[in-house]
Each structure stands twice: as C-alpha cells, then as structure tokens.
Amino acid sequence: xxxxxxxxxxxxxxxxxxxxxxxxxxxxxxxxxxxxxxxxxxxxxxxxxxxxxxxxxxxxxxxxxxxxxxxxxxxxxxxxxxxxxxxxxxxxxxxxxxxxxxxxxxxxxxxxxxxxxxxxxxxxxxxxxxxxxxxxxxxxxxxxxxxxxxxxxxxxxxxxxxxxxxxxxxxxxxxxxxxxxxxxxxxxxxxxxxxxxxxxxx
Ligand code: ADP
Numbered sequence: 001x002x003x004x005x006x007x008x009x010x011x012x013x014x015x016x017x018x019x020x021x022x023x024x025x026x027x028x029x030x031x032x033x034x035x036x037x038x039x040x041x042x043x044x045x046x047x048x049x050x051x052x053x054x055x056x057x058x059x060x061x062x063x064x065x066x067x068x069x070x071x072x073x074x075x076x077x078x079x080x081x082x083x084x085x086x087x088x089x090x091x092x093x094x095x096x097x098x099x100x101x102x103x104x105x106x107x108x109x110x111x112x113x114x115x116x117x118x119x120x121x122x123x124x125x126x127x128x129x130x131x132x133x134x135x136x137x138x139x140x141x142x143x144x145x146x147x148x149x150x151x152x153x154x155x156x157x158x159x160x161x162x163x164x165x166x167x168x169x170x171x172x173x174x175x176x177x178x179x180x181x182x183x184x185x186x187x188x189x190x191x192x193x194x195x196x197x198x199x200x201x202x
Contacts, residue, residue, distance in 0.1 A: 001024070001026065001080040001081075001108045001109075001194075002080070002081055002083070002100060002105055002106065002107050002108055003020065003024070003026065003080070003081070003082045003083070003107075003108060003109045003110070003111065004082075004083050004086075004087070004107060004109070004110045004111070004159075005017045005020065005082060005083070005084050005110075005111045005112075005113070006110060006111070006112040006113065006152065006155070006156060007112065007113030007114075007115070007171060008113075008115060008117070008120055008144075008145060008148045008149075008152075009120060009124060009141065009144040009145060009148065010115070010119075010120035010121070010123040010124040010127070010141075011113040011114075011115045011120060011171045012113060012115075012171055012175065012178060013084060013085070013113055014030065014032075014033075014084065015175055016111070016113060016171075016175075016178060016179060016182055017030065017082055017084040019175075019179050019182070020082055020111065020182060020186070021082050023183065024080060024082075024186075024195075024196065025080060025196075026080040026081060026082040027075065027079055027080065027081045027082070028081075028082050028084060029068065029071055029072075029081055029082070029083050029084065029086070030084040030085050031064055031067065031068065031083075031084070031085040031086040031088075032084070032085045033084075033085075034067055034071075035049050035053060035059065035067075036053075039053065039134075045063065045067070048063065049063070050134075053134065053135055054134045054135055054140060055135075055139075055140055055143060056135050056139070056140030056141065056142070056143030056144040056147065057143060057147065058088060058089065058147055058151065061089060061091045061092050061095065064086060064088075064092060065092060065095040065096075065099075068083070068086050068096070068099070069095075069099050072099055072100075072103065073099075073103070077103070077104075077105075083096075087155055088147075088151065088152045088155065089151045089152070089155065090151075090154055090155060090158055092155075093155045093158045093159070097162075106164075107159065107164050108164070108165075108190070108194075109164065109165050109166075109167065109186065109189050109190055110156065110159050110164055110165070110166040110167065111167050111169060111182055111185065111186065112156055112166060112167065112168045112169065113169055113171035113178070114168055114169065114170055114171055115170075115171040115172055116172070117145060119172065120141075120145065121138075121141055121142075121145075124136050124141045125138065125141070165189035165190065166189070167182070167185035167186055167188065167189040168185070169181045169182050169185050
C-alpha cells in the first residue's frame with residue numbers, strides 16, 4: 001500500500017504520520033526529515049537545500065524526485081510506504097505517479113489534515129521557541145504557508161480527479177483526538193476489508 005499525508009506547516013503532519021505508520025505497519029518516508037539530515041551532514045544535497053529551506057521555499061522538483069525515486073526503488077515490492085511531505089507540487093505528483101507505475105504500484109490513499117492558518121502560525125512560533133528549527137521564523141513560516149496554499153493544495157485535486165480516496169480530517173484538537181478522526185476517515189476511505197489497523201481493525 002502507498003499512502004500520502006498532506007497538511008500545512010504546523011498541522012501535526014509528522015506526528016500523525018508516525019501514528020498511521022505504526023497503525024498500518026508502513027515504512028515512513030519524510031522528505032523534510034531526509035533534507036534536514038542532509039543539511040546536518042553538510043552533504044552536497046544539504047548544501048544546495050539549506051538556504052532554500054531556511055527561507056521557507058520549496059527545493060527543486062528534480063532534486064526531490066531523485067531522493068524519493070532512489071528510496072522507493074530500494075523498498076521491497078510488498079512494503080507499504082507512507083510518504084510525508086511529498087509530492088508537494090503537481091509536477092512532483094506526476095513524477096511520483098510515473099515512478100510508481102514503473103514499479104507496478106499506485107497511490108492507495110491520501111490523508112489531508114485541515115487546520116486554520118491563524119492557529120498554525122501560533123503553533124509554529126511556539127515550536128520555534130522550543131525546537132529552534134531554522135525555518136520557523138515568522139517570515140519563513142509565512143512563505144511556507146503561501147507555498148502550501150499555492151502549490152501543494154492543488155495536488156489534492158490531482159488525486160481526487162484520478163479517483164484516489166482522499167480522507168480530509170479536521171486537525172484541530174489534541175493528538176489522540178485527531179488520530180481517532182484519521183483512523184475513522186481511513187476506514188471509510190479504504191473500506192473495512194483493506195483497513196488492517198492494529199486497534200479496531202478486522
Ligand atoms: P513543514 O510541512 O512543516 O513545512 P517539512 O518537514 O515537510 O515541514 O518540510 C520542510 C522544508 O523542506 C520545506 O519547507 C521545503 O523547503 C523542504 N521540502 C520538504 N519536502 C519537499 C518537497 N517535496 N519539495 C520541495 N521541498 C520540500
């Protein structure tokens with residue numbers, strides 16, 4: 001199974017992704033985490049990405065496509081994968097569809113977290129004080145929101161139009177509450193026989 005998780009910056013996407021991954025026994029592939037590790041190691045990719053990320057902009061599609069492509073090709077054919085932070089543009093979505101087609105696979109579901117922007121900015125500024133992520137400055141946060149609205153939100157329509165189940169979930173509330181909604185939405189989207197969750201599945 002291949003799943004995608006979408007959500008604006010600060011929506012709790014990473015946390016919900018790790019819970020879905022655990023619940024459905026999926027491998028988790030986060031492009032944000034991969035890029036942050038490349039930056040921390042000052043690799044050639046990291047050096048190219050660092051300034052772009054700190055400004056809240058998106059790194060070039062071809063670089064991201066290469067990173068994801070090489071990892072997907074390395075996974076065993078039967079492995080379920082949850083992609084977090086990719087695809088973020090229509091071009092990336094088309095590249096992903098082509099990569100998966102070559103592997104004889106396809107996107108099985110999309111989870112999209114919905115959180116009002118005013119709440120997100122507060123959450124991210126709070127996280128900035130706690131974690132000190134390089135892209136949690138007010139300016140970079142506003143740019144990430146803009147990129148999400150302008151370039152990432154349309155990717156959801158791409159999947160709706162191709163008939164992939166898109167589970168939209170209200171992301172306001174505590175982590176457990178949001179995860180309960182995610183689980184219910186996934187059960188509806190996938191149908192009971194395909195939803196083999198650890199808790200509450202069949
Ligand atoms: P968030 O969703 O909180 O902004 P992520 O960890 O998903 O955080 O991504 C952090 C940054 O990494 C993005 O702002 C962007 O610069 C870069 N990035 C991650 N994934 C992609 C992608 N698929 N395409 C382009 N840039 C990406």
